Amino acid sequence: MPRLTPDFHAWLRSASERLDPGNAWPDEQVERLRSAGVLQWTVPRRFGGQELPEPELLRGYLDLSRSCLTTAFLLTQHNAAVQRLVSGSENDWAAALLTAVARDGAWCTVGISHFSTSRQHLQRPVVAADQSPDGTWRLNGCVPWVTGAAHADWLVTGGALPDGRQVLLGVERGSPGVTIETPLPLMALNATQTGRVHLGQVRVPADRVVAGPADQVMKVGTKGGTGSLGTSVLALGTALGILDRLNEEVQSRETLREVVSLLHSEADGLQTGLLTATALEQGSAGSAEELRFRANSLVSRTSQAYLAACKGAGYVQGHPAERAIREAMFFQVWSCPQAVVNSTLNDLTCRD
Structure with missing residues (x-):
């Protein structure tokens, strides 16, 4: 079981009260997750992780959200990216990133709501994707909901191809064309720094495909998703x-x-x-x-x-x-x- 100490949860509960008034990123909470090995929960053992069974992972989420919803939510967004990477881990790049998560605490997040619940009423894709003859991908558009983008090393996101298929890619935060907007003022959880990320003809190497191209890329190779x-x-x-x-x-x-x-x-x-x-x-x-x-x-x-x-x-x-x-x-x-x-x-x- 991924049981953290009672002292950890007592501190987390107390610290959560200080997060609410502003939108400062919870650096100490994230660092404590790293130190406690929590970022290894969803990483396979072959990459240095703990590879927790689903029931144990959910018990870990239950305990964390009982103490601090902000911290628990941030972890779910990181783990959502990691779990997508696991499904594509035969790729050398994804395997190296999973090792970096387990060993160095690399932080990831996702921008995938536009594939499931957000802005599905629009006829044109929110993010368009196309591939050059040399295999390089290009992403152009606006990802509407991304949590902690300014603090993530990598963003797992993607777009729709002209033929309607979709692709998920690993995008490095500092890539040319990536613009992270000021976080949206939310009703709660402002410390998660959730907001829009613009992708202006962002070029992504061919080896950073996480999933797809496929008709419904969110259903490829992983559990969970909307309403999970x-x-x-x-x-x-x-x-x-x-x-x-x-x-x-x-x-x-x-x-x-x-x-x-x-x-x-x-x-x-x-x-x-x-x-x-x-x-x-x-x-x-x-x-x-x-x-x-x-x-x-x-x-x-x-x-x-x-x-x-x-x-x-x-x-x-x-x-x-x-x-x-x-x-x-x-x-x-x-x-x-x-x-x-x-x-x-x-x-x-x-x-x-």
Whole structure:
């Protein structure tokens, strides 16, 4: 199990409160992940990593998100890139980068939302890709959502070819034509420094293909993606972190005990469902979407319960309850499949 020490989690929880007011990159959190070997979790052993089984990886995410959602989310974006690299690790370049991640703590991130949930209504591709006769790829366009691009060594992203196929490539941050915009001002998680990256005729060597060209490149060679169990686990971990704070309120307000107990029971049931689905290798898309809806609902209701318990004090900017409400809303927009959105809207309007 990727269990980090109680002291690590206590520090992470305390430090998370200092992240919220501004958008400073969490250097110390990332460095502590490196020092603890967390960046090795998804790297195969042949490259010096730990190659954790999926259930252990999700338990690690659960613990981290319970202490600090910002840190856990940053790690998922790094690991999403690493897992894509693993699927293309027969490539010498990808193999060398995976070794650098395990040995030196190289930091990666992804820009792939335009292949799944973001800007799918547009007729023209957000990022266009084409290949020169010598094999060099060129990317031109704007990647709408990239987390921590200014601090990543590598970005895994891509575009659509004229024939509709898609390709994923490894892009070095300092490549000519890569322009990282000022991070967007978000409702929460501003320390993740998430925003747009422009690719102006960026040239990428032929050996840096991560996946594709293929009709649906996001389905090539890796698990996870939009609505995957990992996103649900982070929602559950965030809810458990809020419940930890609600438990503190119970000590002085006995009337909250029953409500908190019911929320804990729901969280326990959801955790069992998630780990069972993981053991079954994700199960069906429908079951993953149902689990995601349940996780979104739980974290939203738990944050509202915490605010109600704290009353007016919780409505003051900077209070943990106010931050909990904003962070819970993140799961309504992050990698959220349309089926989950529809379930949420139906629930809000009391429709079956």
